[in-house]
Amino acid sequence: MSASRQITSLTNPTVKAARALHMRKERDDSGLFLAEGLKIVTEAVELGRTPRILMYGPEAASHPVLRRIAAATTAGGGEVIEVSREVLEKVSRRDNPQTVVAVFEQVFTPLAELRPETNGCWVALQAVRDPGNLGTIVRTADSAGCGGVILVGDCCDPFSVEGVRATMGSIFAVPIFRATVEEFLAWRASWPGSVVGTLLSATIDYRAADYRRPTMILMGNEQQGLPPELAAACDVTVKIPMRGRADSLNLSVATGIMIYAVTG
Ligand SMILES: C[S@@+](CC[C@H](N)C(=O)[O-])C[C@H]1O[C@@H](n2cnc3c(N)ncnc32)[C@H](O)[C@@H]1O
Known part of the structure; x- marks a missing residue:
């Protein structure tokens, strides 16, 4: 599985921006949101939704499904990033984070x-x-x-x-x-x-x-x-x-x- 890049620094701007999506103002301003978990992100991709950013941790790296959603993310113009467990903890604000966290665009239907x-x-x-x-x-x-x-x-x-x-x-x-x-x-x-x-x-x-x-x-x-x-x-x-x-x-x-x- 080759990611576009790897991040381990907790102060990386992409990590900070993803973490900021816990705040409503940041979600409202950016029109983005966070979804967590390999199963949920896979379902989203199957429904035609492409992550803007797909972050995966060491435990997901060898998962066969990850290859598919990573390919869909790249094909849709999104970024695939391999991150450390600490980065996943930081972004999800959980001690026990999911192995995959993705940033998607919000959709409200008129x-x-x-x-x-x-x-x-x-x-x-x-x-x-x-x-x-x-x-x-x-x-x-x-x-x-x-x-x-x-x-x-x-x-x-x-x-x-x-x-x-x-x-x-x-x-x-x-x-x-x-x-x-x-x-x-x-x-x-x-x-x-x-x-x-x-x-x-x-x-x-x-x-x-x-x-x-x-x-x-x-x-x-x-x-x-x-x-x-x-x-x-x-x-x-x-x-x-x-x-x-x-x-x-x-x-x-x-x-x-x-x-x-x-x-x-
Ligand atoms: C927690 S209740 C609101 C209680 C509020 N104190 C009130 O007087 O309506 C939240 C909503 O759930 C629905 N709901 C809860 N219990 C209900 C019941 N027994 N019958 C009908 N609707 C109920 C209603 O739509 C209600 O507005």
Whole structure:
């Protein structure tokens, strides 16, 4: 396996720039993000995504799959770098890093390109704040074969390192859209199926609702829940019964229940 170059210095500018992608400002400014792990990076390459930078450590050097993703990276104009374990620890900020870390370009699909008729189930999240929740929802949307995830309002970054880890690679498979509340409300007016909001105060059980296809599930923020203007824009609002002492479900758990209620 021949890399374009080797890096062992922790102060190398490429190492510093990759490590800086843990910060949202750096991700926003550069439009890049980090993905870790040979399996995930391989899946990304198989989905046609080329790493800008592919870093691999000594343990991955002899892996047969690495040769393939390294060739794809070089062919796509990216850089392949052999690094020390210490560099991987530094870039991933982990004592036990993955053997491969790659830098990719972020992809947000414009809302105008969403084709509702191409899928029966879509997920919209209003002001989701926890990257772990967001990543888990993207993974669940992928698992159930949903069309995509729409981020409405001031959401956390789907390309944060924690969020990408939680997607387990689904960040490369699920289209991510984003819109302000106003853009979403204007766009939603032409939605051809049901928009189903989830509210603790709703009176309809989620199993009793009529989910006209394509169905868009609208989930609220972790602290405040769905604001009135979004709840009012839904065709129906539903609740998942709360039978014990807990007053609500975790957002990603509630989203998973809704997704499978819609997709079967
Ligand atoms: C942690 S909950 C928000 C709790 C918030 N205190 C509230 O009053 O809505 C986050 C989101 O998960 C969904 N959710 C959680 N539990 C739910 C339930 N039992 N029924 C319907 N939706 C639920 C809703 O979309 C909610 O906005």
